[in-house]
Amino acid sequence: MAKISPCFKKIFIFFNSLFAIFGIVVFVLALLAHQFANEPNGLHGVILLYVIGSVIFIIAVLGAYGAYKESKCALIVFFTVMCLATIGMLRIAVPMAAYRQELISAVRQQFGTKEVFNKDVENALDSMQAHLQCCGLNGYEDWKDQAPESCNCVNEHGPSGKCKKITSRKSYQNFWQDHGSESRMVWSQPCGPIIIEYLDKLITIVTGVLFGLATLAILGGLMSLAMIVRVSAPETAIHLSSFPLSYQPPKYSEVVNS
Known part of the structure; x- marks a missing residue:
């Protein structure tokens, strides 16, 4: 071999x-x-x-x-x-x-439709809103008057425009408590553009x-x-045994007398 x-x-x-x-x-x-x-x-x-x-x-x-x-x-x-x-x-x-921009455009367009909102999307948004400091795919209006606690702006004294004061329905309503509304601060930035930015980076990576x-x-x-x-x-080894190794003098030799 x-x-x-x-x-x-x-x-x-x-x-x-x-x-x-x-x-x-x-x-x-x-x-x-x-x-x-x-x-x-x-x-x-x-x-x-x-x-x-x-x-x-x-x-x-x-x-x-x-x-x-x-x-x-x-x-x-x-x-x-x-x-x-x-x-x-x-x-x-x-x-x-090849179709990177088309894919991102399709996702951006899908975010603008109401069909995208289902239980799985809402659960995913609820888990990422506090981390990304955003609220809703297109803004806090996506939740109407039922914005979850993950939308709460924890930095009310931050940069201007980062938080937005809204009026939402109370989440702890019951028979004895008031069925009214409450004012609170939520993230004003939508999550859709942030998700698309992460998606663009992910596709690149x-x-x-x-x-x-x-x-x-x-x-x-x-x-x-x-x-x-x-x-x-195939192995190309040379077999030395096929060649004569002993020297034999010629049968006839010319004798030169000096």
């Missing part, structure tokens, strides 16, 4: 070791996120992290093993996975980069990561293909 260059092999194993460590880091992050994920939607993201971390680790170990043992079968599997991963990532990254990983996958595929070709090449 033909030998792979030791330097080439070490470089390939080194990069696969880095990817194996990266897979472990992703898996550990999934474990940490699992402790804080209570809702089903959050668990879906955690499960995806588990799968991504495990797949990266397994593929990296397979590639390192194939190079170290010069296993043609392992290298072929690694090469196939790299090709599939490259195609999959480019199929996501290219349309995402995801697209860059996908293109970067696709480039590394192409590089890994080419390196594994070179090793497959080298391992598959």
